[in-house]
Amino acid sequence: ARQSWGYQDHNGPEVWHELFPLANGDRQSPIAIKSSEVKYDPFLRPLSFSYDLTSPKVILNCGYAFSIECDDTEDRSVLRAGPLKGSYRLRQLHFHWGPTDDYGSEHTVDGLEFAAELHVVHWNSEKYPCFVDAAQQPDGLAIVGVLVKGSQVAFTNFDPSSLFPESLDYWTYHGSLTVPPLLESVIWIVLRQPITASSEQLATFRSLLCSAKGEPACCLLSNCRPPQPLRNRHVRAFFH
Numbered sequence: 360a361r362q363s364w365g366y367q368d369h370n371g372p373e374v375w376h377e378l379f380p381l382a383n384g385d386r387q388s389p390i391a392i393k394s395s396e397v398k399y400d401p402f403l404r405p406l407s408f409s410y411d412l413t414s415p416k417v418i419l420n421c422g423y424a425f426s427i428e429c430d431d432t433e434d435r436s437v438l439r440a441g442p443l444k445g446s447y448r449l450r451q452l453h454f455h456w457g458p459t460d461d462y463g464s465e466h467t468v469d470g471l472e473f474a475a476e477l478h479v480v481h482w483n484s485e486k487y488p489c490f491v492d493a494a495q496q497p498d499g500l501a502i503v504g505v506l507v508k509g510s511q512v513a514f515t516n517f518d519p520s521s522l523f524p525e526s527l528d529y530w531t532y533h534g535s536l537t538v539p540p541l542l543e544s545v546i547w548i549v550l551r552q553p554i555t556a557s558s559e560q561l562a563t564f565r566s567l568l569c570s571a572k573g574e575p576a577c578c579l580l581s582n583c584r585p586p587q588p589l590r591n592r593h594v595r596a597f598f599h
């Protein structure tokens with residue numbers, strides 16, 4: 360289906376507000392994390408996740424990225440603890456990237472842009488019956504954001520935790536989907552330590568098409584939304 364929004368000048372983040380007024384909402388994502396302004400929260404717990412290798416089902420071009428879609432009909436792959444109340448079920452994972460290795464992450468840290476960013480998307484299966492319902496609720500989703508910096512890296516299996524960095528130190532804040540419909544239903548958990556991807560792997564991201572079959576080929580050179588106003592929000596740190 361033709362997508363109403365994208366990442367080009369005529370349909371990109373600067374004009375999303377025309378079709379999606381939430382773009383100018385009060386808990387939009389991504390944000391620019393300023394480590395000097397985060398506040399250590401001693402009540403935050405370590406992240407706890409358990410991913411079943413058989414949850415991922417298909418990898419597909421979802422128009423705004425490529426995504427690995429998981430079977431979320433039962434609680435087999437879940438994320439708990441951290442800033443969360445209850446258990447959040449794995450739904451899908453996907454990446455965002457830029458036109459060169461110099462930028463492409465959505466969250467930035469102290470002005471640092473990373474080459475790409477992995478999003479591991481979960482929904483609150485204790486309180487809501489399905490992803491679509493959860494996505495309408497302020498505590499409906501939990502997305503782990505993993506920063507990707509350019510260099511050589513070994514890729515492993517599709518178990519999302521194989522893509523998590525060594526350290527699970529994280530920042531957390533209340534935000535939104537970073538792609539339309541931009542729903543303000545996300546408890547963001549951004550890991551401090553980046554993972555790495557090679558220049559060739561990042562170039563392969565950019566070779567993904569955003570044009571439909573039969574249309575002139577148009578590559579998805581970049582799919583990162585710029586940081587949005589923090590407004591009346593605080594970013595909490597799990598680490599000192």
Ligand SMILES: NS(=O)(=O)N=C1NCCCN1
Nearest residue numbers: 478480502535536537538
């Ligand atoms: N970039 S994001 O905030 O993860 N946005 C998403 N939208 C659709 C479902 C998965 N995630």
Ligand SMILES: [Zn+2]
Nearest residue numbers: 453455478537
């Ligand atoms: Zn995303």
